[in-house]
Amino acid sequence: MSTTTAPQAELSRPIVAGVVTALVGFTSSFAVVLAGLRAVGANDAQAASGLLALTLSFGLGILLLSWRSKLPITLAWSTPGAALLVSTGAVDGGWPAAVGAFLAVGVLVVLTGLIPALGRLIGKIPVALAQAMLAGVLLSLCLAPFKALGSTPLLVIPIIVTWLLMMKFAARWAVPVALLVALVVIGVQLLVSGSTLSSAQLVPTLVWTTPGFSWQAMAGIALPLFIVTMASQNVPGVAVLKSFGFDTPWRASMLVTGAGTVLGAPFGGHAINLAALSAALAAGEEAGRDPRRRWIAAFSSGWIYLLLAALSAALVTLVAAAPAGLLEAVAGLALLSTLASSISAALSEPSERIGAVVTFLMAASGLSFLGIGAAFWALLAGLLVRWLLRRR
Template sequence: MSAAGRDGIGDFIQPTSAGVLAAVVGFASAFTIVLQGLAAAGATPLQAASGLMALCVVKGLLGIQMGWSSRLPISIAWSTPGAALLIATGVPAGGFPAAVGGFLVAAGLIILAGLWPMFGRSVGRIPMGLASAMLAGVLFDLCLAPVRSMQALPWLTLPILLTWALMLRFARLYAVPVSVLVTFALIGWSTPLPDLAAAWPRPEMIVPVFSLETAISIGVPLFIVTMASQNIPGLAVLRGNGYHPETGPIFIVTGMGSAVAALFGGQAMNLAAITAALCAGPEAHPDPNKRYRATVAAAATYIVLGLGASYAAAFIAAAPPRLIQAVAGLALLPSLASALAGALTTETERLPVILTFTVAASGIGFFGIGPAFWGLIAGGALMLVLHRAS
């Protein structure tokens, strides 16, 4: 009798339900950030919808393939910090095609990290405090959005904030998804909406434009935040649950997937960090050898959700920007808290870390290159000076 025949129905229901939950929570918590990031980089609503759909479908296909082939609960996600980086960076010279060129540079660097172990180890030697401070600087202004929305639209923002706070108290995992639902209900009540029936899913290929400016201002920071804030924590989640996959093949596959998604407008893919715990932990199945089924179920759910990307984009495009920014800011608060905690861990690095954070949060770039890159350079330079002085 096959393994499937020996399994009880609970061996399928538990991991499947955990996987579906992980996908729904992951999508609902961050899709507004992805759409905002792509729009901030110059994407039209159709291009943003195409990018979101590409990310969902490609990471779904990769998740199914990696789960079945490795029998490990390897969860693939989009780079939420990368989307936040795009919001902070803005439209590059050359518009969205130039941003897509930056996405492809980041994808190439991820592949290189998998093919060339020495390069991957070198990236891993970037002080975590500096990488975390750069991410915190990128996120800081975005996390002020709920306060700004409260000033501009108090009666619409207050229910969202109260919902978020109450869900944090009683059902933390659902705080952002339920807040998104409340936001959508308020938008539907207060805003004329477009004809959603006309928003059919449609991939749109973007011809990339490459330039040194976007490679440095988008490609390199996108690669660093993806590695530092997604891939490294994602590996930690797997190892914490007793799984020790080879990192090289994972980086190669996610880098190639990122390249494919980039051609249709998606920014980057990586190991899941937060929702990965739902699929790799005992909640997915008591038997560690059967938890990979949860990641396969999550991947299949992402494909289904991706087919509705055009509807989500049309809805977001018609909504008051302040409200969308507010719920996105709430979704990013845990990432900001984690980044700040990681940045300030080592006392001897705090001045370089604060300099990195300050420059990255300033919103000021030079020579067409965004502040995230300059924050990392400034903090790294000060760290070298202080290290040599000591």
């Protein structure tokens, strides 16, 4: 009996790890994605379409990459990129221009896979400045849970308390369980108000948006989104897999994620990339003792993501019924650990601290000049300060 159950146990471990990877990856950050898409002009239908397009594209990408490479390669949407969209807000040209910027990001990622020099150029961006820009972008969203305490304390306190308790006893599930509590709160609100949801609102649908192009969207969304996605997702994703003994096929990964972003952009998807935080769930020992079989965990997560895509419309409908600030509060809790690690990385090198602090403050200021958001000016200011101080 032990000889038959052992192979089954070895097969079930990566499958279970894949299910956990997908559930944690999806539920812990979809609120950030919705907040980002709405901030740059998407209505509820377009935001639901974007969530659906992203989940479908990286779910299929995971299946392709993990099957062909037999490596535990997992993909995700760009959570820091979505936070960037929140801080950027609407640009000249509205939602179509934002979609055009998403399309440009996909093209840049494809070019990064095809042209090694472009990848090396991205690698020359100082890590401290890239992380400081990300931290500044995240700050406003991470303040949301605490601001909501003043406006809707009875609704937000249960979510924060749940998150804290889960962080103590089961940190991996802290945000998903807090999200579950938030959805319960929204459900109670709907019952109290007597509101109902039609079946048409629960069916996932892809909504086409013809891309528009404006130089403000290219500079304010496309360029910062590309840099954040590369520096905060793709490069760390490679490092995470490397720490478990796996060499990521860089060219194939960039081509798949870039093409997936291009295909998903007209339907509202902002960017997909290599998973960073959730990658460890499929690549580590939780996915089985035999590293050669851990690709099964990634492959399983791809199928689960495709199933979760069916929930996109229902989630957007529920979130649309949420009291003001509740979605942003959950998104802020989801990004607190990312904010902490970004600040730590930005200030870790003493010689880079002044430039990093200038970058952080500029990004957090919300400055908009010539129709271009703060992230672009933050990186520019940080590079200028860094150059001046080094020259001196």
